[in-house]
Amino acid sequence: xxxxxxxxxxxxxxxxxxxxxxxxxxxxxxxxxxxxxxxxxxxxxxxxxxxxxxxxxxxxxxxxxxxxxxxxxxxxxxxxxxxxxxxxxxxxxxxxxxxxxxxxxxxxxxxxxxxxxxxxxxxxxxxxxxxxxxxxxxxxxxxxxxxxxxxxxxxxxxxxxxxxxxxxxxxxxxxxxxxxxxxxxxxxxxxxxxxxxxxxxxxxxxxxxxxxxxx
Numbered sequence: 556x557x558x559x560x561x562x563x564x565x566x567x568x569x570x571x572x573x574x575x576x577x578x579x580x581x582x583x584x585x586x587x588x589x590x591x592x593x594x595x596x597x598x599x600x601x602x603x604x605x606x607x608x609x610x611x612x613x614x615x616x617x618x619x620x621x622x623x624x625x626x627x628x629x630x631x632x633x634x635x636x637x638x639x640x641x642x643x644x645x646x647x648x649x650x651x652x653x654x655x656x657x658x659x660x661x662x663x664x665x666x667x668x669x670x671x672x673x674x675x676x677x678x679x680x681x682x683x684x685x686x687x688x689x690x691x692x693x694x695x696x697x698x699x700x701x702x703x704x705x706x707x708x709x710x711x712x713x714x715x716x717x718x719x720x721x722x723x724x725x726x727x728x729x730x731x732x733x734x735x736x737x738x739x740x741x742x743x744x745x746x747x748x749x750x751x752x753x754x755x756x757x758x759x760x761x762x763x764x765x766x767x768x769x770x
Contacts, residue, residue, distance in 0.1 A: 559592055562757040567626040568619060569596060569604050570745060570757035575615035575737045575764070579606050589618075596620065608634055608706070613725075616643075616742030616759040633747055634706065640746035643701040643711055644690070644761070646739035646768060648730055649721040650697050655688040658718030662707050673728050674709040676717050683707045685714045693769040696724060700743075711740060741765060 563570035573579075573589065581588040593603040604620035607630040621627035633639050663680035666672040684704040691698045699719075701711050712729050716722040722730025724739040741762055747755040761770065 559596065560759075561596075561598075562617060562759055563755055564598065565755075567622055568630070568747075568755050569598070569622065570755065571596065571618050571620065572759045573610055573615055573618040573742075575613055575741075575762060578612040579609060579618075607631060608639075609708075610742055611709070611712075611738070611740070613737035614643075614740045614742060615762045617641075617745040617757050618742070619745060619747060619755065629749070630747060637704065638748050640744075641703060641706075641742065642744040643703070644741045644743045644765070645699050645701060645711060645715065646724040646765065646770065647697040647699055647715060647719070647721040648724040648726075648733065650692055650695060651689070651699075651719045651721050653719075656686075656719070658685045658687065658714040659683070660714060660718050662710065662713055664708070674707070674713050676713065681705075681707055683710050683714070685711055685718070687714075687719065691770055696768065697721070698765070698770045712738065736764070739765065739768075 560572040562572050578588045581590050596604050600622055604622050605627050607619045607621050610618055621630050660676040660683055661680035662674045662683045663677040664672055665675055686702045688700045689697055690700050703710055712723055712726055716729040725732055725735030726738040744758045
């Protein structure tokens with residue numbers, strides 16, 4: 556099992572490059588998760604670091620971990636106060652009509668016996684805003700940069716399918732799996748401001764499966 560790349564490290568925080576396909580919490584049906592790897596991420600500290608936010612299992616890239624309870628509290632507040640800057644890259648399963656825009660679609664969670672749970676646009680849902688911009692087109696697919704203002708569950712995935720009108724490549728819930736191992740979404744960069752200290756800043760390199768598709 557290869558080591559998880561460390562993108563940023565100091566006495567309070569780590570930013571790792573989470574592999575796509577690795578869940579943060581242990582799945583109900585069992586199998587590997589980031590929880591199994593937290594000992595290896597202690598890096599000489601006594602306490603295991605704690606993930607501050609969530610990334611979908613399929614999503615690769617920047618994940619912030621706090622190395623002590625005080626830091627965890629501060630970073631949680633930074634997320635709540637919408638002070639954290641996040642940039643994602645995703646590959647759309649087609650070419651959108653526009654080259655940039657902002658999707659504002661409120662989202663709510665629904666569940667059914669056949670399809671399980673998913674998020675859908677709904678007027679009474681939680682406000683959700685995603686800015687997006689086309690970066691490149693290759694073979695009828697599009698690399699897009701996303702800067703979400705809010706952090707709702709599956710936000711970018713639903714905003715692609717229902718807002719931009721083209722789902723993310725490989726998305727089994729809001730598009731089609733189409734033979735891909737994962738939904739093609741990557742947390743490319745994160746910035747966390749800190750009072751009296753330099754901000755936490757990290758960038759995750761383009762993952763191999765994105766490069767393989769020509770991006």
